[in-house]
Amino acid sequence: MSGIILKTREEIELMRESALIVSKTLGMLASEIKPGVTTLALDALAYDFIKDQNAEPGFLGLYDFPNTLCMSPNSQVVHGIPNDNPLEEGDIISIDCGALKNGFFGDHAYTFAVGEIAPETEKLLRITKESLYEGIKAFQLNNRIGDLGYAIQHYCEKEGYGVVRELVGHGLGETMHEAPEVPNYGKRGRGKKFLNGIVLAIEPMINMGTHRIKQLKDGWTILTADGKPSAHFEHNVALIDGKPELLSTFEYVYQALGIQSEEEIPFRSLPLVL
Numbered sequence: 001m002s003g004i005i006l007k008t009r010e011e012i013e014l015m016r017e018s019a020l021i022v023s024k025t026l027g028m029l030a031s032e033i034k035p036g037v038t039t040l041a042l043d044a045l046a047y048d049f050i051k052d053q054n055a056e057p058g059f060l061g062l063y064d065f066p067n068t069l070c071m072s073p074n075s076q077v078v079h080g081i082p083n084d085n086p087l088e089e090g091d092i093i094s095i096d097c098g099a100l101k102n103g104f105f106g107d108h109a110y111t112f113a114v115g116e117i118a119p120e121t122e123k124l125l126r127i128t129k130e131s132l133y134e135g136i137k138a139f140q141l142n143n144r145i146g147d148l149g150y151a152i153q154h155y156c157e158k159e160g161y162g163v164v165r166e167l168v169g170h171g172l173g174e175t176m177h178e179a180p181e182v183p184n185y186g187k188r189g190r191g192k193k194f195l196n197g198i199v200l201a202i203e204p205m206i207n208m209g210t211h212r213i214k215q216l217k218d219g220w221t222i223l224t225a226d227g228k229p230s231a232h233f234e235h236n237v238a239l240i241d242g243k244p245e246l247l248s249t250f251e252y253v254y255q256a257l258g259i260q261s262e263e264e265i266p267f268r269s270l271p272l273v274l
């Protein structure tokens with residue numbers, strides 16, 4: 001398959017380590033997100049935390065990105081740069097975190113609520129996260145990339161949401177962005193077939209309104225064209241024995257926030273030990 005690097009079981013276990021580091025980092029941040037905190041302060045915490053795990057921040061310097069985390073509040077979709085603006089009650093903040101350990105990358109994202117958020121925004125977060133699992137369910141042996149994209153797109157568009165076209169999920173490994181591209185839209189039965197040993201970063205980026213986006217003059221920040229909120233959730237998933245196996249986990253976030261969830265259980269061959 002053109003350009004797709006299949007991983008051995010040993011490599012996948014190393015990738016699980018990298019995925020757990022980014023998962024723990026988001027879990028650590030979950031307790032720190034509150035009105036008044038700046039995204040730059042959270043970024044500094046993440047830098048130290050990743051270094052303490054004997055890993056390297058995966059985004060810092062990647063394509064010249066200036067920070068450890070991509071921090072994208074409210075109408076920002078992805079690639080927001082941390083700054084000194086304090087988060088406010090009712091905001092949402094999408095945090096994307098990368099780490100490099102043992103030569104392999106982890107890449108993980110979650111959209112957090114800052115205090116109480118509007119019910120319609122809460123629904124956007126819920127549907128976007130559920131669509132991630134719809135995509136993971138479609139990551140099965142002999143299914144195709146179009147099946148995965150269709151699953152996410154269908155789940156979100158039936159709610160009237162916009163599925164971002166220009167930014168996509170990707171293969172993951174010794175480089176952050178490997179083949180194949182994994183769009184969050186597509187046609188069933190189209191695209192490359194999934195094979196055992198593929199590791200993907202699956203990451204729906206879903207807008208409450210139009211799917212259209214624009215970019216700030218900083219050359220990084222992507223935001224919705226209509227100014228409505230956008231959500232982003234990302235897992236790292238390996239295809240093992242024909243089935244999707246989660247390498248990353250939101251359980252550290254859920255532990256910090258006191259959330260009970262069984263959403264990840266179908267995608268684990270072994271129970272998660274936190």
Ligand code: MG
Nearest residue numbers: 096107108109
């Ligand atoms: Mg990411």
Ligand code: MG
Nearest residue numbers: 107201203234
């Ligand atoms: Mg990614």
